[in-house]
Amino acid sequence: MIEKIFRAMFRLEDLRQILRETAPDHHLSDEQKEDFEKTLAELKMVFDTKDGQKLKYLTDKIELRTREEEYINIDPIQSAGRLTPEARKVLIAYGDGYSVCDYCFKPFRLDYIKRPPVAEFMAELAEFVGMDVVRVVRGARNGFQIVSNALLDKGDVALVSSLAHYTLCIAIESVGALWKEIRVDEHNVITAENTANKIEEVKEQTGKLPKLVAVSHFDYMFANEHDIYGIGKVCKEYDIPFLYNGAYTVGVMPVDGKKIGADFVVGSGHKSMAAPAPTGVLATTEDFADIVFATTKLKGDITGRQFGIKETQLLGCTVMGAPLVAMMASFPKVKERVKHWDEEVEKSRFFIAEFLKIKGNKISSEMPRKHTLTKVDTRDSFDLIAKTHKRRGYFLYDELTKRKITGIFPGTTREFKLNTYGLNWEQVKYLANAFKEIAEKYELE
Amino acid sequence: MIEKIFRAMFRLEDLRQILRETAPDHHLSDEQKEDFEKTLAELKMVFDTKDGQKLKYLTDKIELRTREEEYINIDPIQSAGRLTPEARKVLIAYGDGYSVCDYCFKPFRLDYIKRPPVAEFMAELAEFVGMDVVRVVRGARNGFQIVSNALLDKGDVALVSSLAHYTLCIAIESVGALWKEIRVDEHNVITAENTANKIEEVKEQTGKLPKLVAVSHFDYMFANEHDIYGIGKVCKEYDIPFLYNGAYTVGVMPVDGKKIGADFVVGSGHKSMAAPAPTGVLATTEDFADIVFATTKLKGDITGRQFGIKETQLLGCTVMGAPLVAMMASFPKVKERVKHWDEEVEKSRFFIAEFLKIKGNKISSEMPRKHTLTKVDTRDSFDLIAKTHKRRGYFLYDELTKRKITGIFPGTTREFKLNTYGLNWEQVKYLANAFKEIAEKYELE
Numbered sequence: 001m002i003e004k005i006f007r008a009m010f011r012l013e014d015l016r017q018i019l020r021e022t023a024p025d026h027h028l029s030d031e032q033k034e035d036f037e038k039t040l041a042e043l044k045m046v047f048d049t050k051d052g053q054k055l056k057y058l059t060d061k062i063e064l065r066t067r068e069e070e071y072i073n074i075d076p077i078q079s080a081g082r083l084t085p086e087a088r089k090v091l092i093a094y095g096d097g098y099s100v101c102d103y104c105f106k107p108f109r110l111d112y113i114k115r116p117p118v119a120e121f122m123a124e125l126a127e128f129v130g131m132d133v134v135r136v137v138r139g140a141r142n143g144f145q146i147v148s149n150a151l152l153d154k155g156d157v158a159l160v161s162s163l164a165h166y167t168l169c170i171a172i173e174s175v176g177a178l179w180k181e182i183r184v185d186e187h188n189v190i191t192a193e194n195t196a197n198k199i200e201e202v203k204e205q206t207g208k209l210p211k212l213v214a215v216s217h218f219d220y221m222f223a224n225e226h227d228i229y230g231i232g233k234v235c236k237e238y239d240i241p242f243l244y245n246g247a248y249t250v251g252v253m254p255v256d257g258k259k260i261g262a263d264f265v266v267g268s269g270h271k272s273m274a275a276p277a278p279t280g281v282l283a284t285t286e287d288f289a290d291i292v293f294a295t296t297k298l299k300g301d302i303t304g305r306q307f308g309i310k311e312t313q314l315l316g317c318t319v320m321g322a323p324l325v326a327m328m329a330s331f332p333k334v335k336e337r338v339k340h341w342d343e344e345v346e347k348s349r350f351f352i353a354e355f356l357k358i359k360g361n362k363i364s365s366e367m368p369r370k371h372t373l374t375k376v377d378t379r380d381s382f383d384l385i386a387k388t389h390k391r392r393g394y395f396l397y398d399e400l401t402k403r404k405i406t407g408i409f410p411g412t413t414r415e416f417k418l419n420t421y422g423l424n425w426e427q428v429k430y431l432a433n434a435f436k437e438i439a440e441k442y443e444l445e
Numbered sequence: 446m447i448e449k450i451f452r453a454m455f456r457l458e459d460l461r462q463i464l465r466e467t468a469p470d471h472h473l474s475d476e477q478k479e480d481f482e483k484t485l486a487e488l489k490m491v492f493d494t495k496d497g498q499k500l501k502y503l504t505d506k507i508e509l510r511t512r513e514e515e516y517i518n519i520d521p522i523q524s525a526g527r528l529t530p531e532a533r534k535v536l537i538a539y540g541d542g543y544s545v546c547d548y549c550f551k552p553f554r555l556d557y558i559k560r561p562p563v564a565e566f567m568a569e570l571a572e573f574v575g576m577d578v579v580r581v582v583r584g585a586r587n588g589f590q591i592v593s594n595a596l597l598d599k600g601d602v603a604l605v606s607s608l609a610h611y612t613l614c615i616a617i618e619s620v621g622a623l624w625k626e627i628r629v630d631e632h633n634v635i636t637a638e639n640t641a642n643k644i645e646e647v648k649e650q651t652g653k654l655p656k657l658v659a660v661s662h663f664d665y666m667f668a669n670e671h672d673i674y675g676i677g678k679v680c681k682e683y684d685i686p687f688l689y690n691g692a693y694t695v696g697v698m699p700v701d702g703k704k705i706g707a708d709f710v711v712g713s714g715h716k717s718m719a720a721p722a723p724t725g726v727l728a729t730t731e732d733f734a735d736i737v738f739a740t741t742k743l744k745g746d747i748t749g750r751q752f753g754i755k756e757t758q759l760l761g762c763t764v765m766g767a768p769l770v771a772m773m774a775s776f777p778k779v780k781e782r783v784k785h786w787d788e789e790v791e792k793s794r795f796f797i798a799e800f801l802k803i804k805g806n807k808i809s810s811e812m813p814r815k816h817t818l819t820k821v822d823t824r825d826s827f828d829l830i831a832k833t834h835k836r837r838g839y840f841l842y843d844e845l846t847k848r849k850i851t852g853i854f855p856g857t858t859r860e861f862k863l864n865t866y867g868l869n870w871e872q873v874k875y876l877a878n879a880f881k882e883i884a885e886k887y888e889l890e
Contacts, residue, residue, distance in 0.1 A: 001460075001464060001471070002461065002464055005457050005460055005461050005464070006537070006538065008453070008457055008488075009454055009457050009534070009537055010534050010537075012450050012453055012454050012457075013530050013533050013534050013537075014530060015446075015450055016447065016450050016514060016530075016533075017530040019446060019447055019450070019514040019515075020513050020514055020527075021869060022871075023513065023514055023515060023516060023517055023849070023872070024515060024516055024517055024848070024849030024850070024875070025849075025875065026446070027871075040492060043453075043492075044489070044492065047485060047488075047489065058531070058534055058535050058538055058774065059531050059534075059535065059774050059777070060777075061561070061562050061565070061773075062535055062561045062562070062770060062773065062774055063560065063561065064538055065538045065539050065541075065544060065547070066538075067547060068465050068468065068541060069461060069464040069465055069468060070464075070468060070469060071468060071469055072468055072469055075543070075547075077542075077543055077546070078541065078542055078543050078546070080542075081541060081542020081543055082465075082541045082542060083540045083541050083542075085458050085459060085461075085462040086503070086504050087540065088458050088461075088537070088540050089454070089455050089458050089503055089504075090503050090504065090507055091536055091537070091540045091767070092451070092454055092455075092458075092533070092536070092537060093451065093503055093509055093510045093511075094510050095528045095532065095533050095536045095721055095771065096510075096513060096523065096526060096527045096528050096721070097522075097523060097525075097526020097527060097528075097714075097715030097716065097719075097720065097721060097722055098520070098522055098523050098526055098715055098716075098722060099510060099721075099722075101522070101523070102510070102512060102520075102851075105855075115508065116506070116507045116508065117506050117507070120506070138583040138584075138587070138723055139583075139760075139765075141760040141761065142583070142760070144760075145760060149619065149620075162745065162747050162748050166741075166752040166755055166761060167760055167761055169741070169743065169745075169752065170741050170752060170755055170757050170760055170761060171760055173741055173742070173743050173757050174594065174757050174758055174760065175594075178743065179743065179745075180746050181745050181746055181747040181748060182747075183747055269542075270542030270543055270765065270766055271542065271543075274542075275542065276540055276541070276542060276544075276766050276767040276768070277542055277543060277544075277764065277765040277766030277767065277768070278583055278723070278763065278764050278765060278766070278768070296611075296614070296615050296618055297618070298614065298618050298623065298624060300607065300614075300624075300626050301625050301626055302607050302626040302627075302628055303607050303626060307611040307614065307615060310611055310615055312615050312618050312619050313619055315584075315586040315587070315589075315590060315612055315615055315616055315619065316586065316611060316612055316615060318723065319722065319723050320584075320715065320722040320723060321715055321721050321722030321723070321768075322536070322721040322722065322767065322768065323721070323722070323723070323766075323767065323768065325507060326540065328506075328507065329503065329504050329507055332504070332505075403469070404468070404469030404470075405469070406547075410550075424466060426467075426472075427468065430469070430470065
């Protein structure tokens with residue numbers, strides 16, 4: 001069925017292209033007329049004929065992607081980035097390059113555009129994360145970079161978690177600053193105490209306080225919850241700016257930056273906001289907005305020209321087309337879905353409980369789970385099978401694929417991550433059963 | 446017709462969503478079954494019924510965008526960024542967040558992905574612009590930023606054209622460096638001589654050579670051609686890195702970076718490569734690749750971890766989803782279309798010749814036109830009408846809109862820019878006639 005749907009959509013794109021080539025009078029040549037009629041007839045036939053030749057490629061080299069329609073996708077980073085139907089529809093209409101710039105008037109800046117309602121979206125987005133000002137940026141990493149560039153000089157120290165994502169570390173490195181790690185406690189959690197200790201350590205070693213503390217609410221490795229309220233408080237005491245990394249929270253659970261005590265909230269569109277890549281959000285307070293969103297100051301030495309309200313660290317307008325408007329289209333549902341985070345966690349816990357019924361299975365992440373992303377440990381279960389299976393570690397991937405489950409890293413049977421976000425109860429149950437079936441097949445208890 | 450096409454596409458997205466919610470067994474509940482049948486029936490009806498209620502909105506706030514299907518679009522920046530049908534189809538299939546990362550294996554970097562064939566695309570793209578190495582970046586401006594960040598220290602001077610786009614200037618400013626302008630000659634062209642003079646001037650004033658020279662082949666203001674070969678030679682003599690700004694060339698005309706003598710070639714996906722925003726290309730030589738694409742060096746002080754081959758200035762992976770794969774899908778046609786640049790210029794010249802038949806019309810850009818983007822001067826024609834028309838300057842916009850022509854800035858009748866790129870002969874003739882009709886209506890000779 002999904003192939004038929006794609007086939008029909010592609011025929012519709014072909015029709016659309018004829019309109020584009022004949023705009024505005026749509027006077028069709030005989031050839032175009034024939035082409036149009038033929039395409040329309042093909043379209044009408046799509047759902048009335050049996051499956052014909054398999055549709056595998058979109059262009060000569062790019063395959064069709066049907067992972068979300070044919071499979072249950074538990075990829076750790078993909079689950080909360082899959083688009084809503086609204087976003088997909090908008091993407092069809094707004095794919096062209098500068099599609100959101102049709103009604104860009106004075107003062108010529110993306111966040112002022114009213115049609116489509118970018119300005120309104122920005123205001124709502126700031127409120128959504130509990131901050132004063134927000135900009136859509138080119139991925140969470142671009143948000144880290146903007147803050148680093150605005151706050152850090154060469155050689156300055158910024159503190160990150162020992163579980164920090166690489167993008168945060170290299171954003172700091174990219175401006176010539178240094179990142180130092182805050183130690184996790186025995187539960188793989190970053191505490192306020194360890195944060196304070198590290199601040200003291202840096203102060204002792206360098207004679208200066210760190211210039212920035214940046215910690216994830218839930219990390220990418222275990223999705224453990226870190227003490228961001230406590231860390232926020234410590235940062236306030238030392239008067240060090242605190243960046244709340246919400247790549248795994250903004251868009252899936254409620255986030256109130258000011259309540260947390262954050263000076264910056266960074267989120268990821270393609271990771272957690274049902275938006276295409278590369279999109280992210282960078283929100284801040286009124287105090288810091290003037291620094292990180294500072295407008296251009298230089299002036300042409302010959303022409304004398306200046307560039308008004310363009311924001312230097314953002315390089316002016318950021319995400320100008322399809323990904324932004326798709327993010328906007330998903331936003332009403334995203335605002336709604338964060339209210340149901342509890343149920344998402346409940347489904348995650350249900351799955352984990354079922355998963356743990358297989359003897360030898362363990363959970364590397366903290367328990368009970370507070371997130372839908374989880375790192376599991378199957379060294380004493382599936383990995384034992386892998387040792388003698390002719391496909392080695394690939395057997396698990398094969399078995400899951402056979403059951404139309406995807407998103408596990410191929411070949412891994414020791415520790416791996418999975419994410420149940422957005423699956424409905426039917427799908428979660430199916431998923432749990434699939435693992436149990438595989439365990440039974442290989443005679444794991 | 447375009448509304449019907451959209452209506453049908455949206456019904457198909459609705460069907461697709463049902464598949465997503467029921468994956469992988471597609472066991473439909475009674476409600477879903479009913480929904481599916483109803484949607485399919487609606488779909489089949491779309492082309493058999495007369496136009497019903499006008500489809501104006503996609504979501505409650507985002508309007509349908511039909512500018513390319515209903516109008517001739519001569520927007521100066523949009524023409525060469527409109528998507529190919531291949532790109533639009535790919536966008537439908539690859540909209541979800543991390544859609545190109547399904548088969549990302551070791552060493553885990555975007556430009557190594559083989560499925561979809563990102564690695565192959567990168568190799569072809571480097572060849573396409575005549576350079577050794579290329580990366581897809583988050584817009585041309587991100588390319589300027591990466592080079593600035595890698596080459597410039599605080600207070601360093603980079604030379605740009607007096608007609609430089611603001612994004613280049615603020616990319617330089619964003620790293621704390623300064624931009625100085627090279628003077629245009631009496632034809633609004635940047636010459637090798639003026640470039641050499643400016644280099645000498647900076648040397649005299651600061652005691653140091655500029656650290657970078659960055660000039661557009663065709664500028665954004667007049668689309669005049671600048672002496673990039675001569676400038677390349679001057680830069681070589683002074684041993685100053687030369688960035689060729691191909692925002693208006695890469696993707697529409699042949700570009701051979703090495704022949705030009707460029708150390709960097711920057712292009713724009715959404716401006717000239719039939720790709721969605723935010724996309725761009727940054728190409729360089731083997732010599733400079735190690736500098737601008739340097740991999741991360743730092744190491745965790747607690748964990749000892751490093752991030753391998755992630756490129757610091759790129760922040761690791763750049764454009765990870767829909768926009769990249771759409772750019773790839775357009776690429777075969779883009780490679781082909783640059784061979785037909787002469788015909789595009791011919792159509793532009795035809796239009797300009799017709800446009801000049803209206804008394805008082807002038808061309809602000811250099812003549813004869815060597816580009817499809819042109820700045821025209823209608824102060825002695827349409828602006829005279831505007832002075833007494835009750836809609837003032839908006840009358841021209843109104844008249845063009847009535848004739849289904851869009852892309853002119855509303856209210857302007859003095860100087861404005863337009864771009865005929867990608868219009869076929871029928872459309873160019875229609876466009877020329879529309880201007881003449883308006884002139885006749887208002888009794889301009």
